[in-house]
Amino acid sequence: MSRTERTQVGIVGAGPAGLVLAHLLHLQGIDSVVLEARGREYVEGRIRAGVLEHGTVELLDEMGVAGRLREQGLPHHGFELQFGGARHRIDLSGLTGRHITVYGQQEVVRDLIAARLATGRPLVFEAEDVSLHELESESPRVRYRHRGAEVELVCDVVAGCDGHHGTCRDSIPDGVLSVFARDYPFGWLGILAEVAPSSEELIYCWSERGFALHSMRTPRLTRLYLQCAHDEEIEAWPDDRIWEELHARLDLDGWTLGEGPIVEKGVTGMRSFVVEPMQHGRLFLAGDAAHIVPPTGAKGLNLAVADVRVLAAALGAWYREGDTAPLAAYSETALRRVWRAEHFSWWMTTMLHRPPGGDVFDAKLQLSQLAYVASSRAAATSLAENYVGFEPDPA
Ligand code: FAD
Ligand code: DHB
DSSP: OEEEEEOSEEEEOOSHHHHHHHHHHHHTTOOEEEEOSSOHHHHHHOOOOOEEOHHHHHHHHHTTOOHHHHHHOEEESOEEEEETTEEEEEOHHHHHSOOEEEOOHHHHHHHHHHHHHHHTOOEESSOEEEEEEOTTSSSOEEEEEETTEEEEEEOSEEEEOOOTTOSTGGGSOTTSOEEEEEEEEEEEEEEEESSOOSSSSOEEEOOTTOOEEEEEEETTEEEEEEEEOTTOOGGGOOHHHHHHHHHHHHOBTTBOOOOOOEEEEEEEEEEEEEEEOSEETTEEEOGGGTEEOOGGGOOHHHHHHHHHHHHHHHHHHHHHHOOOHHHHTHHHHHHHHHHHHHHHHHHHHHHHSOOTTOOHHHHHHHHHHHHHHHHOHHHHHHHHHHHHOOSSOOO
C-alpha cells in the first residue's frame, strides 16, 4: 500500500524543537505534519534537561502551553558555585532581572504533545525509515513507512528537528556543510533519586575528584550528576558507589546530601558540535540536528527552542507576505545564539571539570577563575546573563 500526502511544513522529530515549531506554525495557520520515529510513551519518558531559560518559559506561555509549567515549574533566582570547601551564590535575578525555571524536558514534551493532539493536526509516532528527497526543488519530499503503508509527504519546506543522531543532517550532500566539533575526555553520570532536594538551589561543584551537580525536578525528586569517564560503564556504578562519590564531592562541614532510592541512572558523553549553514535548499535544521553543547551550561533544550522561534517567524513572513529575507537569514540569525551558547557551555565545562591527567597548574587556573566569578560583580554578571539567556538575541 502506498499513498501521497501534502503539507506546508514537514517536521521530522517530535522533540522540543519539532513540537514547538509545529505549535508556532499552527498559531499562524500554517499546516504541518510531525513525523517521530519513536512511540509516544518513549518520547514522553525520556529524561534529559531540566533548566528552562526565562525566554523559553515566556515563549511557552505566549504559545498557551505553559499551564502546568506555571503550576509545577520551580522558579530559581540564583544558583551556588561550590569550590574550596565553600559555596558562593550567583544571584541571577539581582544581576540580570531574569531567572530560570526548573521543569523537566519530558514534562515540556508531554505538554507540547497534548497541545499538538488538541489541534487535530497530524503527529505520527513510529514513523519508520524516514528519508528526505528533492531538497533543492520547490517541493521537497519526505518518505516514510507507517503501519505497513509507504507514504510520500510532499512539502513546501522540511524542518530537520530529529536530534544529533537523526537522518536529516546526513541527507545534505557531502561538501555543503562545515562541521565544527570538540569531544571532551569525560561524561556525566546522571541519577534521579526519590528524595527531597538537599538544597533549594542548584549547586555546580568543582572538586579535586571531579565535577558534581545537585539539581532537582520536584520537591520530592532530586537530580544529581557526577563527572565520569566519557565511556563509563554504568554497571561499574552500583548505587552505593554513586552515593559515596556524590558525598565525597558535594558534602561540606554542616551539610550532607540526602539519599533516597535511585529511580533512573545513565551516562551521557560530552561534545560540542555545530554545522554551518543550518540550511540546504528547502531543508532547515533546528536544535540538536544542527548543534550540541556539553550540558554544563544547561543550554541544549533552550537553543532548540530558540532556533525554531526564529524559523517559525521566518516561515510566517514567507507565507503571509511572500517575504523571503528572514528565511534566507535563518541560519545566520540562529548561529549567533548558537555560538554564544557554544562558548558559554565550553567555558563552564572547562572551568568545572577535572581533565584526566590534569595537573596542579590546571587546577590553579580553574580555582582562580571560580574565585573571580564569585567575587567580581562584572564576572558574575557575565556568567548570569549567559545562563538566563539573551533576550532577544546576542549580538
Ligand atoms: P531531541 O530532543 O533529540 O528530539 C529529536 C527527536 O527526533 C527525538 O524524539 C527522536 O526520537 C526523533 N528522531 C530521531 N531520528 C529520527 C528519524 N530518523 N525520523 C523521525 N524522528 C527521528 N541538555 C541540557 O541542557 N541539560 C541536560 O542535562 C541534558 N541532558 C541530556 C541528556 C541526554 C541523554 C541527551 C541525549 C541530551 C541531553 N541534553 C541536555 C540536551 C537536550 O536534551 C537537547 O538539546 C534537546 O533534547 C534538543 O531538542 P531537539 O528537539 O533538538 O532534539
Ligand atoms: C540540569 C541539567 C543541566 O545540564 C544543568 O546544567 C543543570 C541542571 C538538570 O537536569 O536538572
